[in-house]
Amino acid sequence: MKKQPNPIILSRGNAKINKALIWNLPAGETCPGATKLCKQVCYAKAAAILHSNCVPQSRALHLELAKRKDFAALMIQKLDRARLRRMRIHESGDFFNQTYLNAWVKIIKAHPEYTFWAYTKSYKLDFTEALKLKNLSLRYSVDVTTKHHPKQSMPFAATSESKEGDFVCPSTLVKGHSIQCMKDCSFCVESKESMIFRPHGKKAKLVGITELQSTLKL
Numbered sequence: 007m008k009k010q011p012n013p014i015i016l017s018r019g020n021a022k023i024n025k026a027l028i029w030n031l032p033a034g035e036t037c038p039g040a041t042k043l044c045k046q047v048c049y050a051k052a053a054a055i056l057h058s059n060c061v062p063q064s065r066a067l068h069l070e071l072a073k074r075k076d077f078a079a080l081m082i083q084k085l086d087r088a089r090l091r092r093m094r095i096h097e098s099g100d101f102f103n104q105t106y107l108n109a110w111v112k113i114i115k116a117h118p119e120y121t122f123w124a125y126t127k128s129y130k131l132d133f134t135e136a137l138k139l140k141n142l143s144l145r146y147s148v149d150v151t152t153k154h155h156p157k158q159s160m161p162f163a164a165t166s167e168s169k170e171g172d173f174v175c176p177s178t179l180v181k182g183h184s185i186q187c188m189k190d191c192s193f194c195v196e197s198k199e200s201m202i203f204r205p206h207g208k209k210a211k212l213v214g215i216t217e218l219q220s221t222l223k224l
Contacts, residue, residue, distance in 0.1 A: 013071060014084045015064070016093075022177060024189035026092040029081075031072060031099025032065040038102060039127035042151040043165065065098060072102075078109040082116045092188055092195055095124035104131050111135050114142050123195040125163050129154040143198050161200040173197075178204040 017028040033048055034040065040048075071077055085093075101107040107128075114122055114136075123143040126133075136144055137160055145163040146156055173193060177185045185191060193201065 012080055012084050013067075014080050016084065016088070017097075018090065019188075020097070022187055023094060023097075024186040025090055026094055026188045026195075027085075027088060027090050028094045028097050029068065030065050030097050031069050031102070032062070033098045036069060036099040036102040037127065039100065039129050039154065041127065041149055041153070043149040044127065044147075044151075047165070069099075072106055072109075077106075078112045078116075081109075081113045085113070085117050085120065091120050092192075093120055093122045095122055096126075101126055101128045101131055107131050107133070107136065111139065114139050117141075121195050127152075129156045131156070133158045133160060143195050145200065161198055163201050163203060165203050167202075167204070172202045173199065174202045174204055 017030070019026055020028065034045070037044070071080065074080070095110060101110070101124075114120070118141055121141050121143070122139075123145075125145050125147040127147050129146070133144065133156055136142060137158055143161075145161045147165070148155075148162050149165040175193075176191050177187060187194065193199075
């Protein structure tokens with residue numbers, strides 16, 4: 007009997023991320039914790055509209071695979087043969103339920119030679135096991151409209167104005183930058199500290215200092 011090919015297809019970087027694998031899901035549909043501001047400035051939805059001939063279809067296929075019982079096994083097998091050793095989980099989409107999150111915990115445990123990073127707004131999930139993983143940098147994504155936070159303490163990534171002492175993603179500091187993630191800066195994956203993303207142009211007017219920053223004096 008002929009062996010079926012692995013259906014998982016991973017992106018190998020993009021205009022911003024250099025030399026890293028990327029796994030995406032449909033934006034919005036898989037984002038149960040999306041905030042008001044998140045919905046207004048969602049870059050993933052904009053990309054799906056801009057590349058409507060291919061992006062929505064590929065992300066929809068990924069969601070079908072993510073819901074399969076053998077998803078973890080398929081992804082582990084796929085990573086067994088990959089050459090790149092860094093992976094961004096969800097440039098688009100989020101951990102949409104506990105079963106899916108648990109699958110990623112299993113995948114990451116199976117590949118200690120990889121480093122993974124992800125951002126999430128899924129505050130209702132239990133991230134206890136995920137936060138124990140040494141090769142995963144996981145941050146809770148917050149903005150000025152965030153009303154809910156996870157029960158587990160974790161670093162944050164804020165779409166916000168920065169305060170003195172904040173680490174600000176260098177690719178968001180200057181419009182028209184030439185900085186490439188994982189080439190010129192790898193803070194996202196190598197650090198487990200909090201950080202700030204600064205929006206540009208009209209979208210910058212929608213942000214302020216987040217409540218979390220004010221409360222923690224970060």
